[in-house]
Amino acid sequence: MNNRQEKQVKKIRRDAFADSHPIVNLIYFIFVIGFAMMSLHPVSLGIAFWGAVSYSICLNGRRALYQNLRYMLPVVILTALINPAFSHQGVTILRYLPSGNPLTLESILYGIAAAVMLVTVLCWFSSFNRIMTSDKMIYLFGRLAPYLSIVLSMTLKFLPEFTARIRQVYQAQKAAGCVMSGKYFKRLRTGMRVISSAATWALERAVITGDSMKSRGYGLKGRTAYSLFHFRKSDGCCLVVILAAGSFVAAGMIRGVIDWQYYPDITENGSDGMGTAVFAGYLLLVSLPCVMHLYQAIRERKKR
Numbered sequence: 001m002n003n004r005q006e007k008q009v010k011k012i013r014r015d016a017f018a019d020s021h022p023i024v025n026l027i028y029f030i031f032v033i034g035f036a037m038m039s040l041h042p043v044s045l046g047i048a049f050w051g052a053v054s055y056s057i058c059l060n061g062r063r064a065l066y067q068n069l070r071y072m073l074p075v076v077i078l079t080a081l082i083n084p085a086f087s088h089q090g091v092t093i094l095r096y097l098p099s100g101n102p103l104t105l106e107s108i109l110y111g112i113a114a115a116v117m118l119v120t121v122l123c124w125f126s127s128f129n130r131i132m133t134s135d136k137m138i139y140l141f142g143r144l145a146p147y148l149s150i151v152l153s154m155t156l157k158f159l160p161e162f163t164a165r166i167r168q169v170y171q172a173q174k175a176a177g178c179v180m181s182g183k184y185f186k187r188l189r190t191g192m193r194v195i196s197s198a199a200t201w202a203l204e205r206a207v208i209t210g211d212s213m214k215s216r217g218y219g220l221k222g223r224t225a226y227s228l229f230h231f232r233k234s235d236g237c238c239l240v241v242i243l244a245a246g247s248f249v250a251a252g253m254i255r256g257v258i259d260w261q262y263y264p265d266i267t268e269n270g271s272d273g274m275g276t277a278v279f280a281g282y283l284l285l286v287s288l289p290c291v292m293h294l295y296q297a298i299r300e301r302k303k304r
Helices: 003-012 023-040 042-060 065-084 105-131 135-141 146-175 186-216 231-255 272-303
Strands: 093-096 100-106
Touching: 003 023, 023 105, 023 135, 023 231, 023 272, 042 065, 042 105, 042 186, 065 105, 100 105, 146 186, 231 272
Parallel strands: none
Antiparallel strands: 093 100
16 A cells, blocks of 8 residues: 555544434434524533534544634634624723724623634534435435435535535636636636536536436335445434433523523523533533544554
8 A cells, every 4th residue: 555545544534423323413413503503601602612623623634623713713803893893782891983882892702702603503514514414314304305305415415516626627727728817807707617617517417416316216105215324222322312411401501501691791690500510411412423433443443
């Protein structure tokens, strides 16, 4: 095996949570993405952010951290600056803007919390797109809603394939000497030609996929489908942990145990003892894929 083949083997990362049953993956992402959007408590935001980034690193390696930071930092800074410019609520006035509106500490902190929530949800959706493949979506929704499942599976595959196609078209036009450089309008014309070609390819591929699935009898009553997914004992244990931790955290959020108020002043409405237990359950929930990944890596290393 040469060095290039060794690098390709290292890039292929097995993940225990990704190998779980699709229903386990789907329920988990419903819980973590829903919780990430429901609570703006600083502790819950930190737990959700840590879990999303850690699992992204487990899936994609260290390069995922640098790729995430490229859009995380600008979003956090931009949101933290935009929110105080439009929202002037809060009792802690830091100074007055040239327009005469007050700049409050509460509006700045709320902007930072909203930005962290946004990047956390985007990071979770990135892992969702990686884990929930088209085969899993068709397995879950193929019988209940066949047309919805095929649309969802095609949508999940659309963005990465469309991005890769744009790169291929651009490299092909660059090799043929058709790429215009220099003025802004020339570069814009090149970009429009590349996107037009990639969009035409995407539409044609969608039509071909639909015709192919229809010709194979997809969605007809009584049609059976072969599947590689089997619900194992480990999937049952994982699902029990997810449902227990997720239900406990959901009950705590519904009861207002970890409520956090930014306006008009910063106030925590929850109780300390019960809030700590909810945070511990939330930490267990978001850490589950990373723990499974590390456990599998340790077992494989011992076998070697």
